[in-house]
Amino acid sequence: MAKMNEEKTWKCGKCNEELKKKKTLFEYMGHKFSHEVPTCPKCGKVFISKELAEGRMAEVEEQLEDK
Ligand SMILES: [Zn+2]
Known part of the structure; x- marks a missing residue:
């Protein structure tokens, strides 16, 4: 029996409600970037993972330092 990819399902x-991935525009330190984040289809609450916070935001900080 094939094992399915274990995909974590998040609920609001x-x-x-099961969260659906939605492209959301973020603004951080004057930089805008979009990222797919789990969003509640009912209330629209966006859940930002630690990975996103530490990954993408750190990326933005690096870009700023390059200039
Ligand atoms: Zn909700």
Whole structure:
């Protein structure tokens, strides 16, 4: 039996709705970038993972330092 990729499903704690990945535009330190983040289809709450916060935001900081 093939094992499926274990994909973590996130749920909104408030609505108990399964989160859907949605492209969201972020602004951080004057830089804009879009990233697919889990979003609640009901209340629109966006869940930012630690990975995104540390990965993309650090990237933006690096870009700023290059200039
Ligand atoms: Zn919700």
